[in-house]
Amino acid sequence: MPVADRVGVVRKELSELAQAVPTAHDLMQRMVKLLHDRMLKYNWVGFYMLEPGAQPPVLVLGSFEGAMTPHTRIPLNQGICGAAASSGQTVVVDDVSKDPRYLACSLETKSEIVVPVFVHGKVVGELDIDSHFPAAFTQENQEVVQYCAILVGKKLEASGQ
Numbered sequence: 335m336p337v338a339d340r341v342g343v344v345r346k347e348l349s350e351l352a353q354a355v356p357t358a359h360d361l362m363q364r365m366v367k368l369l370h371d372r373m374l375k376y377n378w379v380g381f382y383m384l385e386p387g388a389q390p391p392v393l394v395l396g397s398f399e400g401a402m403t404p405h406t407r408i409p410l411n412q413g414i415c416g417a418a419a420s421s422g423q424t425v426v427v428d429d430v431s432k433d434p435r436y437l438a439c440s441l442e443t444k445s446e447i448v449v450p451v452f453v454h455g456k457v458v459g460e461l462d463i464d465s466h467f468p469a470a471f472t473q474e475n476q477e478v479v480q481y482c483a484i485l486v487g488k489k490l491e492a493s494g495q
């Protein structure tokens with residue numbers, strides 16, 4: 335199947351998943367598995383969520399698929415993860431070896447995307463994806479990952495968060 339068609343199918347599966355699962359936690363768990371299984375260049379897929387009430391704020395590793403990472407707690411002034419959460423912007427890094435902010439998770443990682451998750455306009459966490467391929471996160475990929483973050487934000491809002 336051409337990549338563009340696969341992305342379309344995965345997008346449909348993601349929205350069906352969001353309807354089918356009862357909680358945001360279930361959605362995140364199933365979503366990381368779906369993305370890891372179906373998107374062939376997504377070699378590590380995980381959520382980091384802001385720890386409620388933590389001062390200074392810290393991102394804590396949540397549901398993930400892929401090898402265990404040494405970075406289970408990331409302050410907002412560290413890493414690509416910290417940059418995305420503190421700016422509220424999607425961060426795409428085509429070559430992690432050239433980005434001084436990058437915190438290494440696997441020696442095989444070549445590119446990374448981090449997309450913030452918002453609840454009522456505030457960042458509550460983010461979806462982080464690493465690829466063993468350089469520049470894996472094209473515009474089309476960015477849109478899919480941003481769609482995932484929106485689905486999770488809406489589910490969290492629906493649960494009254």
Ligand code: SME
Pocket residue numbers: 378380403405408412413414415416435436437438439440446462464
């Ligand atoms: N590379 C991230 C750290 C998390 S691991 O990739 C899973 C960063 O630079 O913030």
